[in-house]
Amino acid sequence: MTATPDVTSVGIVGGSLAGLFHAVALTGLGLDVDVWERSTGRPDDRGAGIVLQPGVAWFLREFCGVDPDRVSVPVTHRQFFTGDGNVRIMPMRQRMISWGTIYQALRDVLPAERYHDGQPVTALVPSAAGATVHVGEAARAVDLAIIADGSASRHRGLVTPDGAPRYAGYVAYRGVVDEADLPKELVARFDDRFSFWDGDRSQFLCYFIPGDFGTTATGRRRMNWVWYTRADRPELARVTTDRNGTRHGLSLPPGLLAPQVRTDLLARARSTLPPPLCHLVEHTAEPFVQAILDARATRMRNHRILLTGDAAFVVRPHTAASTEKAAADAITLFQALRQAPSADTALQTWERLRLAEGTAIHDQGVGLGRRLGLDGPDAAAAADGRTGKEP
Ligand SMILES: Cc1cc2nc3c(=O)[nH]c(=O)nc-3n(C[C@H](O)[C@H](O)[C@H](O)COP(=O)(O)OP(=O)(O)OC[C@H]3O[C@@H](n4cnc5c(N)ncnc54)[C@H](O)[C@@H]3O)c2cc1C
Structure with a gap:
């Protein structure tokens, strides 16, 4: 397969899922692709569980040679915990995967020498022929540059005047627990189910995801839960300040939750959640926190520089579509470059x-988010087009 003749080299800023989808797809077109990633080694499994959508499944099959059914956990029903302690069940087939499984499948097919980790892009400079990627003292001219540096993108301003993320007024507490660490009756309660509970301006959901190396064998999976809850700015600052007093701002990785925040989380779980969901929180050794953000670009292209993934749009996790969107950015680019007469x-x-x-x-x-009553005042202002404060 070949792309348009006026693009042969591609530089990608950011080597998480969006960057990797693009790198793998464009390598498949025969292009000369390099990815620069700021962090070293394997990034944290931040997203934990991900609902497997059709575009990602297609990408895994077509570009990575991975059977998506082998590396995802099926559910056949949704179950809704109700306030009176009952459960309402409806059929709905879906498959659940993990961030780490997708990441590994992509890394496995990208030539290792094309992935430059521990190398932050310090500047991206547009040129008539494309762009120049600067990494410290080194500079590389490319025909096409792709910005995939996530929601906190430093390079987004090259493409769109807007799109800086805004805090939506609520956070997701998240947890991942090894299935082997859960009591058998709790596993049975959640097996084959995508479970939900809607509370007062609060929502909890959970499902099983693959364990290490994408294994989906019963007993070796992981339970993934997410609990959305309102948090004004002082509360956001409190829950994302770690056990050593360091402020992280918009998220807190596993293992760092301050003891008092953990105590408060458990107390709230015991007083509000249905018992099976509360037990999941109690069994989670290292809950983590992510602020929910909104970001919307009004441009995604400046000549030969493209803006993709979360750097372009941060969408609420209720859509279960962020990873699918990143994959679709890459698939659409692959198809456009293959078919069009010019770049x-x-x-x-x-x-x-x-x-x-x-x-x-x-x-x-x-x-x-609004329908669930989760939005804070700034988010409502932003969505209405009025001025909202940046996080
Ligand atoms: C609470 C929450 C729940 C989520 N749940 C889901 C879900 O259920 N389903 C779903 O599909 N998605 C979910 N997501 C989102 C999903 O994880 C992302 O949308 C997806 O991984 C695409 O992200 P990305 O690659 O664009 O950005 P990121 O994953 O943020 O990656 C950006 C990368 O760029 C690197 N970088 C930054 N600056 C530089 C630089 N200057 N030079 C080089 N590298 C740089 C960073 O180190 C990072 O690796 C969730 C997100 C949140 C916050």
């Missing part, structure tokens, strides 16, 4: 399609 035509088409979809998913996520 400029391909990139124009790509931007039109991806802006429309990103905007739709973003707005859908804001609507879902």
Whole structure:
């Protein structure tokens, strides 16, 4: 397969899922692709559980040679815990995967020498022929540059005047527990189910995901839970300040939750959650926290520089569509470059399609958050187009 003749080299800023989807797809077109990633080694399994959507499944099969059914956990029903202690069940087939499983599948097919970890891109400079990627003292000219440096993107301003993330007014407490560490009756309660509970301006959900190395064998899976709850700015600052007093701002990785925040979380779980869900929180050794953000780009392309993944749109996790969106950015680019007569035509088409979809998913996520009563005042102002404070 070949791309348009006026693009042969590609530089990607950020080597998480969005960066890797693009790297693998464009390598598949025969392009000369390099990825620069700031962190060293394997990044944290931040997203933990991910609902496997069709585009990601297709990508795994077509580009990674991985059977998505082998590395994901099926559920056949949704179950809704109700206030009176009952459970309502409805059929709904889905598959659940983990961030780490997708990441590993992508890394396995990308030539190792093309992934430059521990190398932050310090500047990206547009040029008539493409862009120059600067990594410290080194500089590399490429025909096409792709910004995939996530929600806190430092390079987004090269492409879009807006799109800086805003705090939506609530956080997700998250937890991952080895199935082997859960009592058998609790496993039975959640097996084959995508479970939900809606509370007062609060929502809890959980499902099983693969364990190490993508294993889906019963007994070796992991339980993944997410608990959305309102948090004003002082509370956000409190829960993301770690056990040593260091402020992390918008998230707190596993293992660092301050003892008092953990005590408060357990107390709230015991007083509000249905018992099986509360037990999951109690069995979680290292809960972690992520602020929910909104970000919406109004442009995704500046000549030969593209903005993708969370750097372009941060969508609410209720849509279960962020990873799918990142994969679709890459698949659409692959198709556009393969079919269009010139790179400029391909990139124009790509931007039109991806802006429309990103905007739709973003707005859908804001609507879902509002319907659950989770939004804070700044988020409402932002969604209405009025000025909201940045996080
Ligand atoms: C609470 C929460 C729940 C979520 N749940 C889901 C879910 O259920 N389903 C789903 O699909 N998605 C979910 N996601 C989102 C999902 O994890 C991301 O959308 C997806 O991984 C794409 O992210 P990304 O690669 O664009 O950005 P990121 O994963 O943020 O990656 C950006 C990368 O760029 C690197 N970087 C930054 N600056 C530089 C630089 N200057 N030079 C080089 N590298 C740099 C960073 O180190 C990082 O590796 C969730 C997210 C949150 C916050």
